[in-house]
Amino acid sequence: MSDDKPDAATRARWLEQLRAGAFPDAQGRYGPFGGRYVPETLVPAHERLEQGVKRWLGDADFQREYQQQLRTWVGRPTALSHAPRLSQRWGADVWLKREDLAHTGAHKINNALGQALLAQRLGAQRIVAETGAGQHGVASAAACARLGLPCTVYMGAVDMERQAPNVGRMRLLGATVVSVTSGDQTLRAAIDEAMRDWVADPEHTYYLLGSAVGAHPYPYLVRELQSIIGREARAQIQQQAGGLPDLVIACVGGGSNAIGLFHPFVNDASVAIVGVEAGGRGAGLGDNAAPLSFGRPGVLHGSYSMLMQDGDGQIQETHSVSAGLDYPGVGPEHALLQACGRVHYEAAGDDESLAAVRECCECEGILPAIESAHALAGARRWAKAHPGKRILVGLSGRGDKDMLTLSQTLLANAPAGAR
């Protein structure tokens, strides 16, 4: 574990291991990243979960039930939409993987449903979850209601205010929503608090983590459950467009929708992959939530990965207009994908992403989540630099939840009908 940049030979070795499917290794590592940095009280719970993942994830009955629920309740496969007017404006061939059409409005349901089914098989008596934008909280509440499991969701007080409609949805779906007033009162504090709940009763509580972060086996489990996005999209684009895309692009907060979309394309050498982080107001510490672009490696919430931190190793508060990306860490597999050069990561700022919300609404009749609009902003940039290419954008969720933020930004600046 070192801050030193890996040399070319090391990067090449990681890339080769990545292509061979060697990650995570037996220690839950992705090259130097990942691992399991948790309080001793939670070590047995992680070991049980690891055994549970090995036992159930590939089990035929488990998969049958999971796939049936995905088909008949979540509404999978989600559509792959051609985007003719964005294509024309950007000088590219643009395709949108429509996770906004999944039940509860985002990709989060793929993971929440899979983990809730797993929790049921592991004999959990209650579920705890954290949420930032509220999408994972809503997905968890819905999956738990569907399976008859009690659900408690921790949510930062700041997020409860800016994502108020989702708080109501969670409560209607039967979840207990707990306001977190400690720390930064956003996603990171919500994770701290959910972990504290789990520490109190690790044997009967299941922690349904919402992103590809945390200690092993969570990043792996979440990747496996979200990879359906990339598998569907890869088949759909070959069928509908006649070939693989030149670029696959997605937004990255913790990175679950991105790893789900990217993973099935990692071995397609002709496909470039780009992850777009929340660039916020700019490059300064505290002005963004882009650890791959501006951070340093460190340990938070159970894994070694890229992190927004100050010179003393204290975790830095972050800023993004998008609550779902407003997190100082990122999944460890993304840190490896960056380190070995397979995926390029860059940041898109608040204003650029809000402009992309408007453009997608006006051109395609789709209101994307502000999170997803970061991917659109990155795609637009890439299209300008690489004219005439085929681009697959992960549209991770819909923007209905963002109406409060949008009414204070896009709508405040240019009232409806003014353009």
Added chain:
Amino acid sequence: MLPRERIAEAIRGAARGGEPALVAFLTAGYPQRVQFRSHLAAVAEAADVVEIGVPFTDPMADGMTIQRSSQEALRQGVTLQWILDELAAMARVRAPLLLMSYLNPLLNYGYERLAAASVAAGVCGFIVPDLPLDESAGLRAALDPRGLALVQMVTPVTPPERLARLCAASQGFVYAVTMTGTTGHSAATPAGVLEYLARVRAAAKVPVCAGFGIRSRDQVRSLRGAVDGCVVGSALVEVLERGESPQAWLGALRHDAG
């Protein structure tokens, strides 16, 4: 005597009288940064071992009291470097000192540099709540050659095989967490806890100290004979918070009133 042996010896020596040794925790620089040296000297006078809490922004194993004290210490500019500098500058105290820190500030400081600075500051060992034994090879490689302890925690839900491994690896003492949950909640000592502590003691080669939720003389008395020492954290932080005397409070933990 190696630093880690000083810790074990201080606990064994204190426990020889029949009462558990007292391992006292304070958050560095809380409630006031300027009081750090005087608070540390006072606590070290009354306790047998002192844990100095390095504040961290995300203390996920801690309850409200230590979250609050950590946040306030950070607000006052307390850093790992500041703590090491203060310790190096002040007169050595009698009780051996440990630093209790989440991993990231240590990782950020650099393990080799940390070990060297710890020796210079008179620190005898470390407790790192989010560093399980399985991930600790790097830190141990820096601490071991200097004789610095890395204390392992065990919990009531630790399986027997793992308990044996943790006890064998622990240095200074074994930190036996008496309940699941975060620090600071009050805990009773039912028969199940005594049975668990007996299992820990049977497996441990170094002294065993019980911690998490110890606040009263009654609790300390009920642990007599069951452990070599008791860790007091949140309750002592609250004593310092209220501006009361840590010596008087720690003294009352050792002796029955009247």
